[in-house]
Amino acid sequence: MSFCVCEKAKHHTVQLLRRRFYPATSEQPRSAATLNVLYRFQLESFEGKTNTFNFYHSLVRGTDNTGVSDIKDRYEGFRRMVQQFRHLCMLKHAGRGHHPEGVAGTQEGELALRCPACPQPGRNLPEDWENASSDTTLFLGINGNFRLKRKIVSNEENDPSLSKGWAYIVEEKAFKVHITGSTHEVETSTCSSYKAINEAETRKTTGLACTGQATVDCIRHDFKRAMSVADILKGESYINIDYPFFSGLRNTQIKNFIISYDIACQWHKKFWKRNDSIPPHLKLDSSKHTLKFLVPKFHLPAHIDKCRDDFSFNYSPKVGRTDGEAPERGWSNINGAANMTKEMGPGARRDTLDDFYGDWNWKKTTRFGANLLYRMKNAVPESTDHVHAHCLMEETLDPQTKATWMAEYAAWEADNMETNPFKLTQQTMTQDAVRRALNEAEEHDVAAGNLQMLHTTVSPCNVIMMGLDLEEAQRCLAVDSAALGPHATDRQHSLIAQRSKGLRTRICAWTEVQTVYCPPAHAKRAFEEAATPSGAPLVPAHALKLYLPSELDRAVSSHLPLAKYEWQLRVAQANDTLADIRANLHIQSAMYRHKDHYEQGQRAQTRSMTLLQRIQAQIDAATMRHRVAHKALQHLQQILRKDSTWQTTLKFLHDADVRVLSVRDVDNVARKDRNREVSWIWLSHRVASEAANDAVLHDSLRVEWCKSRARALRWCEEVYLIKEEMRRVLESLDWEAEWWLKQQTLRVGRPHSFNSYLHSPSPEHQEAIEAYAYRQADIRRSLRGHFAHTWRYIPRFLELFVPFESFGRFEPSST
Template identity: 40%
Template sequence: MGFTAQECPTCDTGGIAEYRCSDCADLQLYCAECTVRHHSRNPLHRLAMWVKTHFCRADLKKLGVRIQLGHPTGERCPNPKRAFNDDFVILDITGVHHVGLDYCDCPQKVHLPHQLMRARLFPATVTNPKTAATYHLMEHFHLLRTQSKISAYEFYQGIARQTDNVSPEDPADRYPAFLRMSRAWSHLKMLKRGGRGHDPSGASGTSPGECAVECPACPQPEKNLPADWKNAPKAKSWLYRLFVGLDANFRLKRKKVSNSTVDPGLNKGYAYFVEETAYKAFLHEFDTKLPPEKNTCHNHDAVKLANIKKVRETDASGVATVECTRHDMKRPCSVGDLQYGERYVNMDYLYFSSLEHHSMPEIVTSYDIACQWSRNLSTRHDIYNAPFDCSHHRINFLIPKFHLPAHQSSCQYDYSFNNTPGVGRTDGEAVERGWAAVNPFATSTKEMGPGHRRDVLDDVFGAYNWGKVRQLAPTLLKKVKTAVDKHVTHQQAFDDFTQVLPAESVQLWTTMVEKWEDDPEHNPNPFAATEPTVTMAAVRRALAEEEAALLHKLTNLPIYRHLTDGHFTRRRLRADVKKLGDHSTDNQRATVLERANALRRKLEAWFKIQQVYIPGAENLRTIQLKKADIQNPAAFNLPLLLPSAISSTLELATSLRDIEWRLRHAQAHDALSDLRKHLRMRSHLYQFKDRFVRGQHANTRARSVIDNVQHKVDEDADRYRRARAALLSLSCTLGKTGWEETLKVLGERDVRGMTAGTEEEEQEQQSEGNRTLSWIWRSTPIVGPEDAHNPDLQEGLRIEWCKSRARANRWDEEVDLLREEMRRVVRYHSWKARQWLDNADARPTLAANAREGLSAYAHRQAEIRTTMRSVCAHGWRYVDALISIGEAELSGEDPPSSITESDISA
């Protein structure tokens, strides 16, 4: 069904309605004259014209719509002049448009680029522009590129196809012009947001790194630190440490396309990339002057790439950076290209360049090869004669937590975030997380010229930093909630663990670890373990001796003196019967049968004695067997009917229940002691196997020994559970209470060594700082007189105690550090708002309209910072109360009543 010709609804002359706008909300058809009148302010809309049977594309320019650039005063020019043979191209979200453009040609006219920009059209060149793009388009692409990683080519092809999706060739290819405009737009936006328009020196007076988006939570003197921060006592000075991390990304490579002469960068060290000329001159001067350094740790990829891998087909093999590891933000003048991997000369320059901006007396530096890179850093610094003076700074070098296990054991002790005081829960892996957001740009940037690529990545890093700044309020709030909860959990676990250890050992270890924390270079590391002294042969001998002692005990002691020994014998016999297969030998079957006969004789003797003390026991046993429908039960299936298994309605002397209670209580503690001993033995075996066992035959034998120990662990756990079940039954009758606090329910997740976390912790958190100690190591004393001279046990307890202490301290530090960072963020936003207001009228010599624009922009930026400060202050209003609740829980006091749980959740 088609349209019929009709008159225009708004026309007095009776024009034919045949035009409809595809971008207006109004779907009504209008005549040509009314369409022109309606689109005098929307000259870039797309028209559709009805031609008898269908709609086809129409052009506003052909209907007479023109764009008039006005006077500097904003009035319509009485003397307009057509631009460039009346063929001007404007790029817009709606497509590529050929428009009729009239510019002002009066005596008071301004340059055409200025006229275009006052009309919110961004010119492609500054002299005689023939192409421009709407501000709407430039803002849209600028945001879309940083968020969706779209390239300029893909974006331009999108708007070109939106213009004409039929013709195979674009009659007006403005892609090169769009590249220039997008690059200039990003650069000018960076200068504008950096406040360079408010500085009388302008863009040419921009200092290195001045246009970078700073981290409000990092310590910055004169901006967000208290006036007396330099005089802070040692117990508080660690709060003003600067945390930085180094890393390289070899995905952000650049092919040998163009050069710096043809394609120089617009951002000459103004943001994140270092100034290229000085950087290349430094590399050229010192690349061959550094002495070769030997590898002192494992052969890491970063060092191998630096020494042997030559990437000849690329001009830049990757990008290296130094960034804030607490908040994952790129630092000013801290990014540079790499040529042959992570050479020390590259990383040193970027490190010292970064520390020239907002440096602090104490610096925590993390790097995945810090154990090698930091060893001779001061010597290389003297060779460079770098402006940054390391002698006045205390630098602590550490290795990120995820990378640490790949290093040798000595590095794992000396460069660990978990063991180092004053670092909170920093993991040092923020640099790696930052690369994940930047890597999608590698496809487009590898084909760019050197200057264009640096400008684009500077823009990307700025957008990434700003996104982090915007999210500081919820991010830090979530972290502090977690930190308070974890601190309470790990502090309580540490206190419980300390209580079951000898006081003299705790005092000795406390002194040892405090000395190491004060001076790690001249004191032994309490976290370091010696080589494992337990061997496979020693464990096999210990297991054999345990078996012999148990058999001797069961053979020589009367059964009525040890009521619970029958349980163990029956379980062993049941297990051995299950092992008999169809191909078992006669000797194996005879041995098991003889043991079953011996057990039945002992049980029959026990049943006769039991009938004397517990009348009716035999009848109860018969009833139970009938209910279970067991005919000719095996010896290990006969119910023993100990007091804990007999109903309270049956006549039974209280003294018998009390005897079993005492035996079961001792049995439970013995089972826990054996369980801990076998778990320690298993841990030693795993260490020994990983370090010394090689080859299939040796690994098979080692695995067999470990399986035997694991079998012991399972038996100990089962013995404890049976003893506890009996205690639970007896406690109801005897009125025993309080024992459950020590002898807790033993779940599968509780049966683990001191150094192992739960399955959930291993899968989800996967970190030392989140690991909790199983209650079996915290409920009863784990060191008896027989263990006083056991060096393996003493060392294992010392290391685990130090780790438990470190976990509690790191979470405590994290709470304090987060609270300090929140204070810095609020103060930084206040300082930034004042800075914008102070610069609002910094250029009084400009024209009135320019001064008005500068003032409006400065007040708008100040309002943004004030709003962000208010959002942070409001979101964090209950943080102090939340921390007080955690402290009250640790001290056993009542929490503050001025705050509710719903307030904290909100």
Template identity: 40%
Template structure:
């Protein structure tokens, strides 16, 4: 049925019988309009008359049983510019006494629905205006200012602008879609692609100037200042726009509310090939928005190009060690930006092209130039290689002009690494550059640029082929669009952040309270106060001892083995006992501990498979067992040389095994059950060299501490996984995947527990007493107990008895703490506390303080947004009065009268943000009191 209707509409439709003109009713109706709502048929004269005000519609002519395309120009319609009645469109309302035809009477208009050839008359009488002005008043944009032969309607330019911002469509594809809509039979209309390319670029530039109120400045567009056309972030501190008059006098504890959070990053997908040049393709507004001014930028790079870049002292960062990556055959290997870290908005004059990767000279320039005119004194700077970049930055700053440099002592910078990038750095960076551990940053993560690249990267396929000027204009326009969308979404974003912050703050407060209650119940109140004093001292001066860093690190097994190997290498005693193939005693002991771990691993894997393994699993286990048995036999041969008397113990074991095997269905001993008889196991009945006891003692002590650290890590990870599963995981598939991860953590915890038990038994034999690890000891911190699986099952049970047990478990969780969080040999340590517990308390306190700061920052940002919008509304109203006045006979040309009030009214759309801010101001004091704000 639908197909029949579509086919019928290709013909005369309902006018098969009576084919007269719908207007005059006399002449035959042979023409119809493709743009009008109806399919009425017109005669030639009537369709021309009815389309004088809509001259860009496409028309068709009935010819030989079908409709053929034609034009209104071919039917005799002429368009007159420059004349019209008041308040009417200045097209065909009046005729000119002295019309002047377009050049060769050949004029093309690009519209939304097609490319039209029109018969155009310009006005040439006493009220004449330049041809390009006449076109603009008709809402047609001229391709050139002198003898124009092509124009594009404002509609098509707006359509392309929005289309390319949302779908990243190139001009070529957009133009071809319009050309095919004009005629999809292969007959190509006059090529106006280059003209459209030029007009879209100029249109974007003019729109930027219009929205930046540059047309309202009596000094003209030439007076535009650097970065003035970039949309600013309303939530960031903008002196003179959204800050209170006394913001510079804020106490030290409140200065962070007026700090600027910045994030640097580079994007290597936004490359540009060696196409055109700076001389041939200039920016239309160099330095007026997000890109820094090009000439000074290149001058600085040329002057400092040979500046040396230090090698990384952290992990191998390609951005540091390989700054010239992906730069071959390109004029620009990417772009670098400085963003607002909390609201993900681009900053004025803080974008620059890269030439040889992410070099410091590029990043330094956009950082310092973007802040050259800023009055903000507190800066939190995020960069994924901040640990390296911040070194010598103040020395490199001296290469800039005096007006760009920071005045030391008046600006305070804190350098940090984004949260997602931080785990890839060394341990020291995870402490000294962490957002989570740094005061006054709230819940900022520093990953803002990474989120923004997802909106920009689709442009890479277009900009890679552009000249330098057009590419910068395109990227500037994209950044203005990104900022515009972020501003529109600020209301929802602020409310969402507030909705996340309040419950997280309450949770963090509860966790800290539970932990501190447990510590006080253990008699550690005085120690807790000492920790608090140490923490506050470090927060006031980072030169003091960092409470998040371990002051007494326990050595790992690998460290001890390395030390023993170095001692062997330095040993010059010719009487040193050495066995076959240069195996020293330290190597033999280390290999024995390693073989013991392989036995445990094999036993775990066998138990995990169960009684019915597959053929492949059985083959794998058998091969592993055979390899391990051969290693054990080789190790036992060496053992006979180091401890000859162990042969007696092994012979007795063999006799007992033979006696037992006589009763077994499959005689023999499994390889994972073979006793190794290390020195710690025979200390009471077999003589052995004291050095062997010492070597094993050092390895076992490291093994015990390493296993405990692994257990603590796995327990904390289990807590996180349970909390994540409870809050975010929904559905059978997602729950199954999450449960699999939790089971993996449980298995690793069991393996670490077995490893500790082995080390404990050995150390007990060697004379060092450490606490036995019971099943009930392997539990999380007090705050983690509420997420343990046993705890969850207990809380889910119903009935009086279950509620009583749940209450007892809750009280127990607050009162008792497993000794693993206090360390082995706790009674030997001052105050009964170890560093792991101190660091965990410091991190728990940091989580609470970050949420407190987040709430403070959100309240201040909401206030700033409202004040910024009021400032912007007032500014537009002032601009309306500053606009150059037009003559009285042309009063409708006064832009300020019609455009400035439109922007001034935009501030009213954020009333919901105002309500949220008002509510937060009312409930904030109560929330802070209930969250022990003042105490911290």
């Protein structure tokens, strides 16, 4: 190239940029890349997660795919150009080129793209929002990602970051000062044993500068928040999480927060104590801010029962249908870049990830029209259905019962320390709990010398436990063997044969131990084997008799302590099967409703029927287990000479009893219609006294009423939230369009300072500034117009929505 050298000529860098070439250096550039190829690489890295090395060598092969030509290596220069280009694009998109102070005046977090649907005072909230909208809430989600590792490559001195905390990742120096100066208190989890806490100090860090990243997201709209991403230096310890959380809330005017974190049940305990150790400019005022801590819906089932009730999105007011899993969806986008960034130096990695997070937020912005429309079209009919079902249920209740339940529900919503209405007041012992109690009791008896161990490793209660496990394995093998069919493959027969052989081996080993503790079982087995004619076919493994105490006659087993162990385990087994049946009936009912309302087409219907068949198979298996347990209890009752009171709650399970709890069933119970009673499986915990049954409905009905009310409230709240979010999005885009129009005159008439090119722009430069501002304003107006057009029928659609508070008797004509 030949540069212009006349007296009015611009610097070589400027001449290249005006021809759409990006120079590799600002001093005497000798190589450059076209802006088109940089834009192209940026998009391919966003969508295909293409790294710089592979993209560069694809250009080399496009130049010469034979390797004959001597092509100079420009990879290092191209890598530097890419990093600078990413950073300059973020500065340009944030309007720093229009500001009189230029790049030097950039503040922390200023380059981040804000969520237009989240509440932002001065942008999308009315001037008197604090008085008019006291419930304005910010929904935040916290999570750590251990795939975004970085190896020990380069250092801060050789590879500094260009952004310096201006976008999503916190400023590195201040963050490391806080980490170094803070005392790390290791807290053992009192809930489930999560690796995030318990293995925070044991995670492998060899060869790694950081083991991942922690982020704070907007969980309603999946946005990365400004100054809310930080590296995880070891495990997911609290000091790595606290700093980005408080950093993202710097100078916020919002007072109410919903905080979602998969270990929120532990993290919230000393939250305000840790707040005292945060740098002063990041602290929250406990007297002004209200925080509600919840666990994301997908992670919640892994928690203990108390956490599942106290930290549930389904039970908490004013959260709508938020699931809290937004950070996980964000990781699915960025995980593809993990291999690209783990080999980078610290500065290049932070600048690259900042650019990726910005692109993620921009894509979310452009998709608000379709996303919010889809959510509203789903929320309105769902809220109507759930409110309708709940109102029908309430009509069956007498006023006193309803008032009592309502008072308990309201008290718990106001203060989670009150009695939880979603819990059954009478809990049954599970098999696991009974097994634990029996083992602990045996341990004490052995220590006190009250129990003689006849076997070196197996105790009496363990014999029964092992026998019940073998019985369950036999049932499963019998079902799978019967399902083979006449056209089963050799491989399927081979797998069944392997399982049968393994089960037979386990049964033989168990019978040897059983012989020690229960000689009558061995004698009966030997007698029947002797009576079997020679040449008889081999008895299948799933048909072998185990001769548990419930299978022996009374004269032989009445003195056996094993019968007492089996009694307790059989009662727990029956209760467990009832819980499984009730849970699967709930799932089955919900799946039928979803299939009838939303599934269309043969493919969707086939998938739904396949899932329903799986659920039905689980219900049938649990029904079979309950019948076996009931038969064993009947025999053990005679052996142990127990009364029959247990049969008031654990009856024989007929096919007609296995049915879902419907509104009609509740109506029949409330009106004491004995011809159509609720299936006893839903009333298995109630008191046998008729007076108690006449006073209030069973705990199961109360819990079902609470869950029904919570579902109706959450769906109605979702409609309100989406409607408000639509308004905020339009207001935010209007504000941004006006903001960009104001940027075009900021530098006109400004005095010279450190850079004459930056200040007092030339006429052609001013024209470019105005053109870019108009373009950005036009983009916002186009998005606003597109969203408004997409949502044009929402006001009429909302006429079908009837708020829960004013919902009366549902009439079919009203739909």
